[in-house]
Amino acid sequence: MGDATPGGADPSRALLMGVSRFAPAVAEGEEPLPGVHGWDELPFVPDLMSRLEQAYSKLAYDVTAVREPDRKTVRRSWTDASEEQYRIVHVISHGTTMPAGRGRTKAAEGSERLAMVPSCGDTGVGTDVSLWVQEANGLPHPMLFLVDLCRAGRTARIAQLAQIPDDQLHAWVIAATSPDRAAYDGAFSTAVAEVLEEIAANGLDTSPLLRYVRWDRVTSAIQLRLSEINSRQKVHSTKVDTSQPLELPFFANPNWVSDPRLERLQAVEPPVRAFVADLGAEHFMDRVGDHFVGRTRQLAELAPWVDDPACGGLRVVTGAPGSGKSALLGSLVCAGHEEIVRAAPDIRKHLAAQQPDGVPSPNPMLAAIHARNRDLEAVVTSLALQWRLAGRDTGSAEPWTVPDLIEALALLPAVPPLIFDALDEADDPVDLMQRLLLPLVEGVRPDGQPIVRLLVGTRRGTRFQPLLGQAARRGTLLDLDDVPVDELRADLAHHLVLRLAGLPDYCDASRRSVRTTLAQTIAATLTKDPRATQEWGPFLVARIYGRALETLEAPADVEAAEELGASVPLTLPGVLELDLSLHPEGPRLRAVLAAVAWAKGEGFPTDAVVCVAPEFDPEVGDHNVRMLLEAGRFYLRTGVESDGSTLYRLFHQGLADYLKALPYSTGGPE
Incomplete structure (x- = not known):
């Protein structure tokens, strides 16, 4: 929010003007003219001004607070704010549709004009807030007006600004009420102060990926609090297209974490991005190392398959929850999908350093779908986009269908690979299998090759038998619960050693024998009886037990490490209950x-x-x-x-x- 801005602008400044006392409508001893009334005092304004000044300051604004300004002060304050391109202007007073003088007719008022009443009561030149908004749109940088005046909605509905695209509009308004209604007792500014205080405290729970709190998030929060304070008022604000989120630089998000890699990943197609959704902004590479572990033999087998267009058309990876299906497929996607490699090349470098034979080559034709909570239309649309499929008008509003997809795939110069994970977590898994995956498996190109090379990750289940059965008959069904015990034990121990080496109580050189013994004992315990861990998968249990080890007292020697390792719970319920009991x-x-x-x-x-x-x-x-x-x-x-x-x-x-x-x-x- 305090970034330097070219052209003399000061984006860290806010103008706050409030009036609580007003000069009488007529001089002492004179008779008032018919229809001329004075302005009531607004006793709530001084306290609100102090609260708002503190609230804006918490958001790193340098606040110019102008109390009880007369007309000349109002005019001068606005001129200064516009010339120095302040970011925010917030006014509290009476509002009137009479921009100047007395005795003007209704026709002369101007339906979109709204003046801020200064302490002198003279709404002459320089008090027209509607004009301020129009002038601000001509400034080089966006400016926000928060208008706590009666009929404030007039400033948010200026016709000449309504047609300007959101990304080109520089004058933004949040108004206390509608164009023809009163504002009461500073309720709007009270609501604004509460929201500003919450933004400073938690950013309105805005994602750390976003530098600023979004417009609709702020306006909705203000309306919610305003409704609780005064149900008669309704916020009127600049209308935006919420389907195209716009980053407006008014309210800095305190949760924001600067990470260009994660910002790039946000541009990746959601069904692809889901493969790296487990990797948060903080400790990104630590999570890469913790997440993509084990299954070295399977990676060495599948990576060449992803690269080779001459390989068969279907492979299926199955196993219990926590057996490592998603980590296995995620490794392949993060190493081979060009969008992810471009956005986060360090993931591929890490995976290649760990196991060079287990990473596929970056492939522009590799498509990936994480099916969690996705339906057929979303999946087919994403595949058409990832494969850049032609064969229909670019302006067509008709959604892609499976026959369209198959027809277009048959025309590609080579057979593309598709990695499809979490079939069992889709909106309608059986529908996806029957209407998309099986037709893809059965599809044939004019040259006799399959139209895709399909790798599917899913849990076991009778409802997936048509797919599992096909893979079994082809000899391409990979069951992660059916691997040699020695291999599984070695993969688990490797994972646990890496995990322990990052914990303060285990990382010292003198603790090597303790962490090695503990890791090997845990791995041996989790693989001693395959039936005990078949339902949950030993990798998931080991991963959560690694968290519990952060709290459990570290063993003093090798013997104590063996005892602790032998006590590891064998099921997800057991290890979760252990970890929760330690908190x-x-x-x-x-x-x-x-x-x-x-x-x-x-x-x-x-x-x-x-x-x-x-x-x-x-x-x-x-x-x-x-x-x-x-x-x-x-x-x-x-x-x-x-x-x-x-x-x-x-x-x-x-x-x-x-x-x-x-x-x-x-x-x-x-």
Whole structure:
């Protein structure tokens, strides 16, 4: 917000003007003219001015607060603000549609004119807020007006500005009320102050990916608070196309984390971007190292398959929740999909350094779909876009269909690969399998080759038998629960050693034998009886146990490490309950995670968690939900809502299934 701006502009400044006392309408001893009345005092203005000045200051604005200005001071203050290109102008006073003089007819008023009444009562030259807004649109940089006057909506509905595209408009207005209604008791400015204070505290829960709090997020929050204070008023603001989010530089997001890589990833197609959604802005590469681990033999087998157009048409990866399906497919996508490689090349470099034979080559024809909460139309549209398919008018509004897709694929110069993960988490998995995946498997090009090389990740289940059966008959079904124990044990130990080496109690050179023994013992325990971990997958259990080890007392020697490693829970419920028991807010944290478990699509916003979590623990409230979401960050992944707010979901569907079934710490409500 304090960035230097060319042309003499000062984007860190705000003008705040408020009037509470007004000169009488007639001089002492004179008779008032018919229809001429004085202006009532506004006793709430002084306190509001002080509160707003502090609120804007918390957002790093240098505030020029002008109290009780007469007309000349109002005019001079606006001139200074416009010449120095302040970012914000906020006014509180009476408002009138009579811009100048006495006795003017209605026809002379001007339907869009609104004057701020100064302390002298003279609404002459320099007090026309509507004119300020028009002048501001000619300035080089955007300016925001917050207008707490009666009939303030006139400033937000200026006809000559209404046709200007959002990205070219430089005058923005949030007005206290409609064009023909009164504003009451500073309710609007009170609501604005509350929202500004909340922005300073939590950014209105705006995603760390966004530098500024979005326009519709701010205006909606102001209206919500205004409705609570005074139901008679309704905010009128500059209309925007919310389907095309616009970054307006008025309210800096305190949550913002500068990471050009993540900003680039936001431009990647959502069904592709989902493969890196687990990798948050903070500790990005640490999560890469923690997430894409193990399954070295399978990676070495699948990476050449992704590269070779002559390979067969179908492969399926299955296994229990937490067996590593998504990590396996995610490694291939992040190393081979050109959009991700372009946006985050360090992921590919990390994976290649770990296992050179396990990364496919960057491939412009590799398409990827993470099917969680997606339907057939969304998937087909994304595939057509990723493959840049031709064969229809670019301006056509008709959605792509599966026959369209197959017809266009048959004309490509080579057979493209498609990595399709989380089939079982799609909106309608069976429909996707029957109407898209099976036709893709059966499709044949004119040269006799398959139209795609398809790699699918899904849980087992009778409903997927047509797909699993085809892969089994072709010898291309890879069951991650059916691998040699020694191989699985080595992959788990490798993962755990890396995890422990990053913890303060284990990273010292003198602790090498302890962390190695602990990792090997945990891996041996989790693979001792495959039936014990078949339902949940040892990688998921090991990953959560690694979090619990951050809190558990570190073993003093190798013998203690063996004892601790042998005590690892063998199931997701067991390890989750252990971790929650180690947290001082365990029951409340469980309630928040259970609430997030019900999220669909990209996730729940904070407001939804606030509403749902108390159903599972009444001690969860507005005051501690954000703290609990932060405490449970290990279990959470985030997305961005259209209004810029952060969305939360659990990092694994197995966790969601368990917490939806058992959301209460004590087994149920009293």
